[in-house]
Amino acid sequence: MLNSQFISHYCVSNAPVDTPWQELARVQAQRFLIEHSFREAKSERFMAG
Numbered sequence: 001m002l003n004s005q006f007i008s009h010y011c012v013s014n015a016p017v018d019t020p021w022q023e024l025a026r027v028q029a030q031r032f033l034i035e036h037s038f039r040e041a042k043s044e045r046f047m048a049g
Helices: 021-048
Strands: none
Touching: none
């Protein structure tokens, strides 16, 4: 049985073992925002055309 205490996703990284988890989280958040911006831009491009 799953509940909110379990992690629902994960990321693979080639960062050094001693990289702080806060840095990994920061980089992942940036990646999410960039990918979201690309999806949004593609959507707007096709809606305008």
